[in-house]
Amino acid sequence: MISQYFCNTGLTLGSTSLDHHHNPDHHHLRNRDERKSSLRFDHAIPSLTLGLLSSEEEKHQVSNYSVLLHRQVSHSISATSSYSNNSSVKRERDGGGEEAEVEAERERCSKVGGDHDQDLEEGSAARKKLRLSKEQSVVLEDRFKEQSSLNPKQKQTLAKQLNLQPRQVEVWFQNRRARTKLKQTEVECELLRKCCDTLTDENKRLRNEIQELKALKKTVPLYMQLPAVATLTVCPSCEQDGGGGENSSKSLFSIGAKSHFYNSFTHPSAAC
DNA sequence: TTGATTTTGCTAGTTACGTCA
DNA sequence: ACTGACGTAACTAGCAAAATC
Numbered sequence: 678m679i680s681q682y683f684c685n686t687g688l689t690l691g692s693t694s695l696d697h698h699h700n701p702d703h704h705h706l707r708n709r710d711e712r713k714s715s716l717r718f719d720h721a722i723p724s725l726t727l728g729l730l731s732s733e734e735e736k737h738q739v740s741n742y743s744v745l746l747h748r749q750v751s752h753s754i755s756a757t758s759s760y761s762n763n764s765s766v767k768r769e770r771d772g773g774g775e776e777a778e779v780e781a782e783r784e785r786c787s788k789v790g791g792d793h794d795q796d797l798e799e800g801s802a803a804r805k806k807l808r809l810s811k812e813q814s815v816v817l818e819d820r821f822k823e824q825s826s827l828n829p830k831q832k833q834t835l836a837k838q839l840n841l842q843p844r845q846v847e848v849w850f851q852n853r854r855a856r857t858k859l860k861q862t863e864v865e866c867e868l869l870r871k872c873c874d875t876l877t878d879e880n881k882r883l884r885n886e887i888q889e890l891k892a893l894k895k896t897v898p899l900y901m902q903l904p905a906v907a908t909l910t911v912c913p914s915c916e917q918d919g920g921g922g923e924n925s926s927k928s929l930f931s932i933g934a935k936s937h938f939y940n941s942f943t944h945p946s947a948a949c
Numbered sequence: 950t951t952g953a954t955t956t957t958g959c960t961a962g963t964t965a966c967g968t969c970a
Numbered sequence: 971a972c973t974g975a976c977g978t979a980a981c982t983a984g985c986a987a988a989a990t991c
Binding site for chain 1: 957958959960961962966967968
């Protein structure tokens with residue numbers, strides 16, 4: 678797992694960028710942000726900057742460090758059932774404003790910077806997972822029933838209401854949508870399976886019918902077969918667009934050429 | 950105006966934690 | 971106490987569209 682983070686090139690190494698890593702809102706922008714972070718975080722406190730990294734090894738070391746830090750912070754935060762220390766939301770366009778962000782950044786810097794050694798020690802621990810309270814789940818569920826997707830403002834508001842980070846709300850909605858889709862797929866799959874079974878049965882029945890008719894045709898003269906055939910009806914749609922004149926539609930063999938027999942006792946969709 | 954780049958939101962797939970039988 | 975299954979929070983990679991340069 679950690680090895681995945683090693684691809685970090687150390688571009689996100691200012692104090693700001695440490696936040697960038699431990700902020701759950703930024704995790705999936707890592708690669709993209711790396712391309713531009715040297716510009717974006719020019720104002721960062723220059724404790725560690727890209728310019729200081731002369732070798733790949735150094736970049737790896739610091740990158741790894743930031744990952745550990747990220748994990749430690751996530752850990753400590755989730756352990757309190759709230760991500761209250763982790764409030765920067767850069768992905769949220771309308772989420773707070775620059776000043777608040779800088780302020781939050783400062784706060785984080787002071788907290789994160791306080792105990793690096795310990796961070797490194799504990800940061801190696803696996804991530805902890807917050808369990809949403811029943812009340813939070815209920816509110817989220819209710820909201821999901823209303824709308825399965827939130828805009829940034831709504832996300833922010835809901836997060837505030839639930840004392841969660843917007844990212845957590847976002848993730849919850851993402852997972853919830855995925856679960857809904859999965860369930861729906863399962864239902865559709867079951868429906869298709871039943872439909873398939875029905876069609877298989879119908880196919881089997883029709884094949885038997887054909888066999889019987891063939892056998893009948895061999896043993897009985899044509900004129901005597903007609904009453905038996907008359908018990909079959911033609912599929913309405915075939916009857917409509919089957920073409921041919923009145924004479925042809927009444928012919929046993931011309932029906933067979935353009936239409937198929939339709940058993941009204943079975944599911945119509947199975948045949949059409 | 951157009952093409953390149955960046956930002957944002959999303960999905961699909963995966964990982965890992967907590968719970969329960 | 972241990973364990974495997976399960977639900978789900980959190981994560982990653984990648985895509986598409988919109989915004990910006």
